[in-house]
Amino acid sequence: MRALTWQGRRSVAVETVPDPVIQQPNDAIIKVTSTAICGSDLHLYEVLGPFLHPGDVLGHETMGVVQEVGPEAGDLKVGDRVVIPFNISCGHCWMCSRGLFAQCETTQNEKTGKGASLFGYTELYGSVPGGQAEYLRVPEAQFGPIKVPEGAPDERYLYLSDILPTAWQAFEFADVPEGGTLAVFGLGPVGQLTARIALNAGRRVIGVDRVAERLDLARSYGVEVIDLDTVDEIAEAIFDLTSGRGADGTVDAVGMEAHGSPIAKTAISAVGMLPDALARPLTDKFAIDRLAALIACIKSVRRGGTVSVSGVYGGEVDPMPMMEMFDRGITMRLGQCHVKRWTDDITKVLQKDGDLLGVESLATHHVPLEEAPAAYEMFQKKQDGCIKVVLKP
Structure with a gap:
């Protein structure tokens, strides 16, 4: 089969690889009809390369x-038409029985000290071949x-694999x-889906970014937007819009590669250039992240408010404004999305008339799998106003 494979830092290629086969009694094989590029895939493209090997098949949507x-x-x-959650969970272990599917003890990666296995996401999470391919083996x-x-376009349900439940959890965690x-x-x-979910639930939403196309798209759904390049201090801008109090909840939908921290960017880039044997422990145990978005979330939330983190982070020595967090009584909730915890609630919305969350129009680019490297x-x-890419094998 043809599949998108990791080859090195900022290098991916579509290659012919062996077809997947049933390995365990509870496996299934699916023929992929749609698979998307996630923002988390870009972390593999740039930062998490030390935990990948040339030829690894990427993709988890x-x-x-x-x-x-x-x-x-x-x-x-x-013949069943199915969406595959990005985290691989058994549904019956101690963690799964409590709705903590991203921490499934059946697929947990104890050797690397990480949670449930993920499709297409490094040796830290099981080195399970991903779904940017013609076929996918599905454990559990x-x-x-x-x-x-049947009948609805793929994009009505495709994002149940990751970004839609991730956005739903981000909103729920923000409380x-x-x-x-x-x-x-x-x-x-x-971020777009989080904003739409919050609006659909009757909340006021302020959206923050610096990319014009993203700001325009959010504004078209009723989000009050702030262009980072037009304000001196983002927290002050949000306080001004909230009677000097701050937002009740903030969502970090950016993660480890946020702009605004040149020192952290230099450190991340330097680690990425090291041989894997040196880069792996530095990335896993001593890495720092670019924390501009997270710090802004902390400073923009009101006293007693909640910061919800859906962006992916990888560092273990990140400096945090602990005195301010303590003094202001901030709650933080974060972690990989427990996809199937939210599936039923989301499906009820998706099945209503009118595409309330705009999922069918979210993708700006639909390209053949063979063109995936250029799409990455x-x-x-x-570039090119890209918000979301869907690949068609």
């Missing part, structure tokens, strides 16, 4: 049609795949009361 099932794949059957198929109805204000930092795909570069450089 995938849907398709079941081609083959193992004898213990539950009620899944050949008795629980993971989400069956979706914004009715009539309250949510400030979303980063208006990429997750375009997405990473924010």
Whole structure:
């Protein structure tokens, strides 16, 4: 089959690789019909390369049609149309029974000290081949795949794989009361969906970014936007819009590669140039992140408010404004999304008339799988008005 593979820093290629096969009784094989490039994939493209190997198949936002099932794949059957959550969870362990699917103890990566295995996301999370390919092997198929109805376009349900439940969790974790204000930092795909979910729930939303196309898109849905390049101090701007109090909740939808920290950028780039044997421990145990977005979220939330972090971070020695966080009584909630915890609630919205969350129009680019390398570069450089890319094998 053809698949998008990692080859090195800022280098990916579509290659012919072996077709996946059933390895465990609860596996399934799907023929991929749509697979998206996620902002998290760009971390592999740039920062997390030391934990990848040339030839690793990337991708964790995938849907398709079941081609083959193992004898213990539950009620899944050949021909089912399914979306595949990016985290691989069993549904029955201690963590899963509490809705903590991203911490599944059956697929947990104890050797690297990380949570549940993820599709297409480094040796830290199991080195499981990803879905930017013609076919995908799905472990724990008795629980993971989400069956979706025939007839609707793929984009109506594709984002159930990751960014839609991630955005839903980001809003839920922010704990914004009715009539309250949510400030979303980063208006990429997750930020856009977080804002729309909050608006659909009747909250006021302030969106923060510096990319014109993202600001315009958010504004078209009713978000009050702030262009980072037009304000001296973002926290002051948000306080001005909230009677001097700050937002009830803030969402960091940016993560480790936020702009605004030249020293951290230099450190990250330097580590990325080291041989893997040196870069792995530095990245895993001593790395620092570019914290501009997170610090802004902390400084923009009101006293007693909540900071919700959906952006991916990788550092362990990040400096945090602990005195301010303590004095202001801030709550922080963060972590990988527990996809299936939110599936039922999201599906109810998706099944309503009118595409309330705008998922069918979110992707700005639909390209063949063979053109994925150019799409990665375009997405990473924010060229051509790119908001979201969907690949078609």
